[in-house]
Amino acid sequence: MHRKFDVGVILAIFSGIVYGLASVAFKQGIEIANYSSLLTDKGLWMAVVVFALVWLSLFTRFKSSHILKIAFIISIVYIVLFMVFKISFFAVVLLVVAFLLAFFALSYIDASIAWPLTGCKYVVCSLIAYLLLNESLTIINISGIAMILLGSVFLVQGAESVVKSLK
Amino acid sequence: MPSYTVLILVVISAILMGTFPIFFKQWNSVNIAPNYGTIGNCIKEIYNELFPLWTGPLVHGPKGYLSKEFWSEAFKYEHYSKIFDLIDGYLVTGLVTGILGYLIWILSLKFGEVSILFSITSLQFIATGILGYSYLKERLSIWQVFGMALIIAGVALIAPQI
Numbered sequence: 563m564h565r566k567f568d569v570g571v572i573l574a575i576f577s578g579i580v581y582g583l584a585s586v587a588f589k590q591g592i593e594i595a596n597y598s599s600l601l602t603d604k605g606l607w608m609a610v611v612v613f614a615l616v617w618l619s620l621f622t623r624f625k626s627s628h629i630l631k632i633a634f635i636i637s638i639v640y641i642v643l644f645m646v647f648k649i650s651f652f653a654v655v656l657l658v659v660a661f662l663l664a665f666f667a668l669s670y671i672d673a674s675i676a677w678p679l680t681g682c683k684y685v686v687c688s689l690i691a692y693l694l695l696n697e698s699l700t701i702i703n704i705s706g707i708a709m710i711l712l713g714s715v716f717l718v719q720g721a722e723s724v725v726k727s728l729k
Numbered sequence: 730m731p732s733y734t735v736l737i738l739v740v741i742s743a744i745l746m747g748t749f750p751i752f753f754k755q756w757n758s759v760n761i762a763p764n765y766g767t768i769g770n771c772i773k774e775i776y777n778e779l780f781p782l783w784t785g786p787l788v789h790g791p792k793g794y795l796s797k798e799f800w801s802e803a804f805k806y807e808h809y810s811k812i813f814d815l816i817d818g819y820l821v822t823g824l825v826t827g828i829l830g831y832l833i834w835i836l837s838l839k840f841g842e843v844s845i846l847f848s849i850t851s852l853q854f855i856a857t858g859i860l861g862y863s864y865l866k867e868r869l870s871i872w873q874v875f876g877m878a879l880i881i882a883g884v885a886l887i888a889p890q891i
Contacts (some may be wrong), residue, residue: 666768
C-alpha cells in the first residue's frame, strides 16, 4: 500500500518537472510561430467545433454514435499535429510525457493528492524562464510562487490527513 | 491585447485544466477499474488483440497487407469495440476541458511572460479541489482550504504583473 503511494508520489513530482519544461518550450515555440496564422487556422476551429458537438451529443441519444467518436479522435489527432508542426515539436513531446506520468500517478493515488504534487512545475518553469528566456524574477514573483508551492503542500498534507483519518 | 483580457483567458484556461483530472479519475473508476482493473491492463488487453491482427501479414507470408482477407479482417468493428467503449462521457468531458484549457493558455502565452502566466494556472488546484469536493464527494480538510487560500493569495501577488 505504502509502496504504491510512493510510486504515485514520485510519478506526480516527475510529471510536474517535465510539465514545467514543456511550458517554457511552448513559450519559445509561440514566439517563433506566425501568430496570426495560428488563430486563423481553419482546421483548429473545425476541431473545436467537433469537440463542442461531441460534448453536446453526450446529452442526446447520439452519445454512443461511432461517427462522432471517430470525429472526436480525428480532432484530437489534428490538435496534436497542429501543436507539433505549428508551435513546437519538443514541447509537445514533453507535454505528452508529463501527461502520461500524471495519468499513471492517478492510478496509484487520489486526484486530490496527485494534482497538487505537480506544483513543483511553477518553480521549474520560473527558474528556466529566468535562465533561458531572460524573464524577470522579482521578490514579488518568488514570494508568489512560494505561496503557491506552500499552498500545494497544504493541499497534499490535508489530503493525506483525510486519507489517514479514513483508515 | 489588454492585460485584464489575458488574465481572464488564463483564469478560464486554469479552471478548464483543473476540471480534467476529476473526469479522468471518474472515467478510471467507472470505465477502467471494473472492466480491466488498471490502465496498464487495459492497454495490454487492447495491444494483445490488435498487435497480432496488424502484424499477421508479416508472419503469414501469403496473406499480405494488400490481400482481401487482411482488409476485411483488419477493419472489422469487433476488433475495435473495446476502444470505442472506452470513449464515454467522462473521457470526452475530461479531454475537451483539458485540451481546450491548454490551447487557450498556449495561445495567451504570446501576451505575457511564461513564468507569470504559468503561475496563474495554479488556480487549477482550486478548481480540482472544489470539483473533487462537490462532484466526487471527496472530503475537504481545513488544511486544504488553507492551502487554497494561500494559492489564491500567491496568484493575487503575481497576477498584477501581466
